Amino acid sequence: MKIVSLLFLCIMSQITFGQELFSPSKKVAVRFELTSSGEPIYSVLYEGKEVIKPSKLGILLKDGTRLSKDFNTIDSQIKAVDETWSPVLGEQSNIRNQYNEKSFFLVQKGSNKKLTIVFRAYNEGVAFRYEFPFEKQVDYFVISDELTQFKLTGDHKTFWIPGDYDSQEYPYMETLFSEIDNNKVVMDNGIALKSIKSRFRVQSPLMMKSTKGVYLNIFEAAVVNYPVMHLDVDTSDFTLVSNLTPNAIGDKAYLRTPSVTPWRTIMVSRDARDIVASKLIYNLNEPNRIEDVSWIKPMKYVGIWWEMHVGKSTWDYAGSQNAQNAQNQDLIPSGKHGATTENTKRYIDFAATHGFDGVLVEGWNVGWEDWFGNWKEDVFDFLTPYPDFDLDEVTKYAQSKGVKMIMHHETSGSVGNYERHLDRAMDLMKKHQYPAVKTGYVGRIIPRGEYHDGQAMVNHFNFVAQRMADNKLLLNSHESTRPTGYSRTYPNFFASEAARGNEFNAWSNGNPPMHETILPFTRLLGGAMDYTPGIFEIKMSIYDASKKEQVQTTLAKQLALYVTMYSPLQMAADLPENYERYLDAFQFIKDVPLDWQESRYLEAEPGDYITVVRKDKNSENWFLGAITDEHSRTTDIQLDFLTPGKKYKATIYRDGKKAHWKENPKSYEIQSLTVSHKTKLKLKLANGGGTAISFELLNN
CATH class of the missing domain: 3.20.20.70 (Aldolase class I)
Structure with missing residues (x-):
């Protein structure tokens, strides 16, 4: 027993020195300490030099409690992990998850509140999160702000988009950090809904390169029951501070003990390939919760979609000029509807001839005439097809050709309406053997005042993935929050949009040629994108x-x-x-x-x-x-x-x-x-x- 203990101490001495935690390669280290006033601060070192200067940590609660000072460390715990897991679908068959971890158990003088801060050091970077432990009884609390800082060491080249609570569909800006300013963003960019609340706020993942050739990426992983983190920018001293997306009344997150925040991540390397190839975000998520994954298969598809974007056809059956008739269910066809039975058969024939797995049909269901921009709650029932789309006939034809159909659920941002209809919509999919669905959340969110990136919507997107998994259905979500590795936990959530996709080239100022060279360093770090190339x-x-x-x-x-x-x-x-x-x-x-x-x-x-x-x-x-x-x-x-x-x-x-x-x-x-x-x-x-x-x- 003494030999085992001595061996454990020897191993731990290799991964920590004082309050520093080293990565397995020793190239990356994170340093944690409490100041004389009990403020938790951390810094990140790469090859022995700071890449994140001493930065503050903390949480502000709605009751006025500041979990950012007056702390004592009551204990700490360290461990080393080296494991390999196999994603159901992915860029590689096996992913190595190797890191050293140290948890600091803190208690606040006066309030006696406890907070745990957990750090992990990987060869490609650092991750940390806050944990709220359970004690004698459940404690309910509201987070008003997260006070996490990222203090940079210089004026790095930065690839950024505005901190918009409703959209990630911006072309990237490439400037020095000191030049970040949302007033520079061209707003005539085709984005239907913009919610930029600050001139100096950007989104993560934030990709940067220092003048010394060090690449940095700030992001988050495992966003579950928590809002998306944006980053407030101080261009004068090169500092970023976490900014959580609020709900309709300004609160950030409703939590109870025990609970955890998402991981805040800092990737660092002298080789850009290490950033783009990193599986850090996936590794920080919980393992797969779906026991039988035999039904989760990749899909290559065509569909009735691009023809609407280029103006050849429309999603609606009757045209907006007949909106009142649409309300009365007295639809007068415009003659430009794309989702007809015959047109769908043409795409099915093409898919069958060329060996494609599926066909997507958008605009198949009633309700498209007058919803956009009107903030209507009950636009779609996800069940009723237009008169010129025969669900039964399309299903039989696709089956005869060996082609799967992909369902389309545009929610019009009406989340409550979708959740009320979700089980019936999934039953319809299973009846007609649709294995996958593309969901959409165009427009302002209902309940009114919520943002796409808020806690309620994060929970909704994850809930839909879970309910789809219960029904063995695949999910491709558009206008969702950007993914943060949740597809490891629910691999049926196999793609999403959550960035500026190819369709913007059809009717806006488009995506500049550098756009696709940036997305793998940013949006794709957290999950697959349905870019539609x-x-x-x-x-x-x-x-x-x-x-x-x-x-x-x-x-x-x-x-x-x-x-x-x-x-x-x-x-x-x-x-x-x-x-x-x-x-x-x-x-x-x-x-x-x-x-x-x-x-x-x-x-x-x-x-x-x-x-x-x-x-x-x-x-x-x-x-x-x-x-x-x-x-x-x-x-x-x-x-x-x-x-x-x-x-x-x-x-x-x-x-x-x-x-x-x-x-x-x-x-x-x-x-x-x-x-x-x-x-x-x-x-x-x-x-x-x-x-x-x-x-x-x-x-x-």
């Missing part, structure tokens, strides 16, 4: 000669996005007739898998470029995606990830010699050659361009 007809003038809007990439980059932007749910978003004109390029979308054994980020620089290779979970084939920003790029890629001694057929989909995202976006070339792990490929990416490659193992 694969647009081949880049310029919207093909539908209306007066339109100037366009997708701000080359066609080849649209292919590469299927690899660089991980998701087990991927849409071939363009119209079937557009793909028919480019079947040779379309082949890559048909071939690329959605679930992976292994992923390697070969090159990465936020705002500039990403090159990633992934190995199919079910074969020995690899796929590569490389994208760049508005600048052209040439790079050499060594294929040493391929199995030594084996030959592969490489099919390369690349930008044409004169391709350019704006001037000549559809120019592409396809080349096939035999390669091995010794081969070096030179990739030439056009301005706003990309390269996609499939590596098929040959029988030697």
Whole structure:
């Protein structure tokens, strides 16, 4: 017993020194202390140097109690964890969860309130959270503010979007930290609902790079029963302070003991690839709670969706001019409705011909005529189809073709209405064998005054995922809070939007070419995104000669996005007739898998470029995606990830010699050659361009 205790002490001495906690690699450390006035503060070190200067911690309760001073440490506890777990779907088959942890048990003089602060040190960064322990009886309390600081060491390059409580659908700004100012954001950006309450507030995840080449990312993980954290910015001393999304009366969170806050995370590395490849956010979430996961499968789909965005058809059946008739259930068809039985059959035929799993149909159900912007509570019942959409006939036709249908539930932001109808809506899905649903939350939230990022909505989004899991249904949520790794706990929550997606290119100032090089460093750290890539007809003038809007990439980059932007749910978003004109390029979308054994980020620089290779979970084939920003790029890629001694057929989909995202976006070339792990490929990416490659193992 003495030997075991001595061994334990030796191990613990390797991960702590005084109040410092080291990562397993010793490169990262977090330092915690109480000041002379009992204030908890922490700092983060990387390679022995501060990257987060001493920063305050604390919680403000609504009853006036400040859990930020007058503390004593009554105990501490340390442990080391090194485990491996397997995601149901993911970028790799196995994820290592290795960290050192230290918990500090605090008690406040005077109030005698207890607070625990838990730190974890990973090789790629630090995480910490507040815990409110249970004592003799349950204690109910309201959080008015979280006082967490992140004091930076300098004026870092920063990739940011405004701290909007209702939307993440902004193009990223790239400025120095000192230049953050929401007055610089172009507000004519196509976002329907904006709730920016401060000029100096940004969203997390916040990606930064110091002048010394150190990459930093501030985010959060496991947001459960708590509001989303935004960040208030002090540009004068390079400080960030947590800002929790309030509810309709200004409260932040209603909690009871025992409970915990989400993890606050700080990723740090000299190599940007460590940030983009990190699984820190997933590791901080609870393990999978679904026992039988056999029904959770990736899906590649097409759908009646893009044609509405480009103006070819509409979601509504009768048109807004017939809104009053819609109220009276006396619908007069406008002739432009997209979700008809016959049109759906056309998409089903296309999906069956090209081996796609599913078809999404938006606008199938009554209620679209007059809800947008009117803050109506009872818009949809999620059960009643329009007269020209025959649910039974569509179901039988899809089954005869071996194609699954994907349900669409636009809630119009009316959360109570959706929850009241949810069980019946799921019953309808199961009756017609719809395995997945895309939900939407466009517009202001009802109950009135709530925000998309508030505690109530976080609980709603998680509740829907749980109820869908109970019914063995997959969930893809749009206009939701950005994910923070909850798909580890409920892997049926397999995708969401929660960022500026591809559709903005159809009718707004669009997504600049650097947009897709930033999302993997920010939004995608917490979960898969339904970005809806694969647009081949880049310029919207093909539908209306007066339109100037366009997708701000080359066609080849649209292919590469299927690899660089991980998701087990991927849409071939363009119209079937557009793909028919480019079947040779379309082949890559048909071939690329959605679930992976292994992923390697070969090159990465936020705002500039990403090159990633992934190995199919079910074969020995690899796929590569490389994208760049508005600048052209040439790079050499060594294929040493391929199995030594084996030959592969490489099919390369690349930008044409004169391709350019704006001037000549559809120019592409396809080349096939035999390669091995010794081969070096030179990739030439056009301005706003990309390269996609499939590596098929040959029988030697």
